[in-house]
Amino acid sequence: MTNLEVHTAPVPSDLDGDLASLRGDCARMAPHWAAPDRAAVRPVKPSRIHGVRVPASSARLLDAMSDYGD
Template sequence: MSNHIAPRESETGLAELRGDCARMAPHWVVPTRITPTRVAPALIHGITVPPASARLLDAMEDRP
C-alpha cells in the first residue's frame, strides 16, 4: 500500500480545461463531410425487419 498523498486538484479544473480546449481548437482540422451514396431499394437483399420496427418505420415521415 502506497503512502503517497495525491496532490489536490486545481479549483479551476473545468475552467482551465475549457481554456486549454479553446487554445487548441484552431489546430484541429475539420474533415470534409462525406455524403453516403444512396443505394436503390431493388439492390438491397436479405434484410429482415421485425414487424414492430416495420410499423414504426412506416409511421415515420420520409425525409430526403
C-alpha cells in the first residue's frame, strides 16, 4: 500500500514578511551554515591596483539598468 500523505510547511499569510521575521529566519538558519576560517588579509601594493575595464556590450547593459531597481 502506498502512503499518499504529504507533509508541507505552513505558508505565511504575508509572503513579504517584515524585518523581524527575516531576522528570525536568519537566526534559525545560522546554526546550519558553517563559516569558513578567516583568512589573513594582506595589504595590496598600490602599484597592483588598476582600473576596471568593462566591455562595451556590458557597459550598455549596465547603463540601461536602473540604479536601485524598479
